[in-house]
Amino acid sequence: MxxxxxxxxxxxxxxxxxxxxxxxxxxxxxxxxxxxxxxxxxxxxxxxxxxxxxxxxxxxxxxxxxxxxxxxxxxxxxxxxxxxxxxxxxxxxxxxxANRPSTVAGRHIGYDNTIVAVASYGEQWRSLRRAYTLEIFSSARLNSFLPIRRDEIKRLLLNLNKRASASGDDFTKVELKPIFWEMTFNIVMRMLTGKRYYGEDVTDAEEAKVFREIMSEIVEYAVSAYPGDYLSILRLFFRNYEKRVTWLRKRSDELLQNLIEEQRNSRRKRCGGECREAVLDHLLLLQEKQPEFYADEIIKGLVLVRTNWTIFRISSSSWNTAYI
Incomplete structure (x- = not known):
C-alpha cells in the first residue's frame, strides 16, 4: 500500500x-x-x-x-x-x-544554431555574413552567373512557346508559380552546385527528386510553430516533431555531404586547378586556404540557407496565372 x-x-x-x-x-x-x-x-x-x-x-x-x-x-x-x-x-x-531564440529545428537542422539564419550575433555570425557577402552575393560573383540566368530564361520562354503552340488556341492559360519556381530554383542550384533539379533535362532525376522533397520539408518545419519551443512540457506530447526533424537533419546532411564529396573528387581529378563557376567549388577552394573556418559543416550550412531561402521566397510569392 x-x-x-x-x-x-x-x-x-x-x-x-x-x-x-x-x-x-x-x-x-x-x-x-x-x-x-x-x-x-x-x-x-x-x-x-x-x-x-x-x-x-x-x-x-x-x-x-x-x-x-x-x-x-x-x-x-x-x-x-x-x-x-x-x-x-x-x-x-x-x-x-540581432540575437535569435534557440529552437528545436534550429538545433537539429541548423547544425546546433550555427548557420547564419538562426545563429545569434557574435564572431561566428559575423564571419558567416562576411562569407555570404563576399563569396556568394558579391557583384562580381553574381555577374559571373549571368550566362546561367540567360539560359534559364531562354528555357522558360521556349517552354511557354511550346505550350502556346500545342494548345492551338488564341490564348492559353498558364500557371505562373510552378514555372517561375522551376526557373528560379534551377538558377540558384546551378549557381551553387552546377546542377539542374527541376523541369526537363535535370542532371540526376533520382537525386533531384530526393533533394526537392527534403528541402521542401525542411522549409515546412523551419517556418512552422512548434509548441515545444514555447512550453517545454509540450514536447512530451509532440515527440513526432522532434523525430521527424532529427530524421531530416540526417537526410539533408547526407545529401549535402555527397554534393561536397562529388565536387571535391572533381577538383582532385583536375589536380586542384582554378575554381569553376559553381559556388560550391569556390567554397572548397577557400577550404583549402582556410580549413579552420570553411569546414564541411560551414559549407553545408551556407548551401542549406541559400537553397531554403529561395524555396521560402517562392512559396510565399503571389504569382498566379496568366494568358499567353
Whole structure:
C-alpha cells in the first residue's frame, strides 16, 4: 500500500513543482516592457493568436500602440508595427536585436544554431555574413552567373512557346508559380552546385527528386510553430516533431555531404586547378586556404540557407496565372 501510494503521489508532486516554477518565472518579468494585453498564466497570449496573424497584430496595435509586447508561453516577443520604430530597430539598435531564440529545428537542422539564419550575433555570425557577402552575393560573383540566368530564361520562354503552340488556341492559360519556381530554383542550384533539379533535362532525376522533397520539408518545419519551443512540457506530447526533424537533419546532411564529396573528387581529378563557376567549388577552394573556418559543416550550412531561402521566397510569392 505504501509503495502504490508513493507512485500515485509522485506525479502530483512533479506537476506541482513544475507549476510553481512556471509561475515564479512568470512573476519575475522585467518591468520596463512595452504595453501588453492581459495574459493567461503559463500560456501567455497564445490564446489571442488567430488567422490571419497580421490582422490580429494590427488589431492589437490599435489598442496598445505601435510597439507592444506579447508572451508566447515562456518566450517574450515585442511587436513593432510603425515605420519609425522599425527603422530605429534596424539602424541604431540592430546589434541589440540581432540575437535569435534557440529552437528545436534550429538545433537539429541548423547544425546546433550555427548557420547564419538562426545563429545569434557574435564572431561566428559575423564571419558567416562576411562569407555570404563576399563569396556568394558579391557583384562580381553574381555577374559571373549571368550566362546561367540567360539560359534559364531562354528555357522558360521556349517552354511557354511550346505550350502556346500545342494548345492551338488564341490564348492559353498558364500557371505562373510552378514555372517561375522551376526557373528560379534551377538558377540558384546551378549557381551553387552546377546542377539542374527541376523541369526537363535535370542532371540526376533520382537525386533531384530526393533533394526537392527534403528541402521542401525542411522549409515546412523551419517556418512552422512548434509548441515545444514555447512550453517545454509540450514536447512530451509532440515527440513526432522532434523525430521527424532529427530524421531530416540526417537526410539533408547526407545529401549535402555527397554534393561536397562529388565536387571535391572533381577538383582532385583536375589536380586542384582554378575554381569553376559553381559556388560550391569556390567554397572548397577557400577550404583549402582556410580549413579552420570553411569546414564541411560551414559549407553545408551556407548551401542549406541559400537553397531554403529561395524555396521560402517562392512559396510565399503571389504569382498566379496568366494568358499567353
Amino acid at each position: 505504501e509503495i502504490s501510494s508513493l507512485y500515485s503521489t509522485l506525479p502530483l508532486a512533479f506537476l506541482l513543482l513544475l507549476t510553481l516554477k512556471l509561475f515564479s518565472s512568470w512573476f519575475k518579468q522585467p518591468k520596463n516592457l512595452p504595453p501588453s494585453p492581459p495574459s493567461i498564466p503559463i500560456l501567455g497570449h497564445l490564446h489571442l493568436l488567430k488567422h490571419p496573424l497580421h490582422r490580429t497584430l494590427h488589431s492589437l496595435s490599435q489598442s496598445y500602440g505601435p510597439v507592444f509586447s506579447l508572451c508566447f508561453g515562456y518566450r517574450r516577443v515585442v511587436v513593432v508595427s510603425s515605420v519609425e520604430a522599425a527603422e530605429e530597430c534596424y539602424t541604431k539598435n540592430d546589434i541589440t536585436l
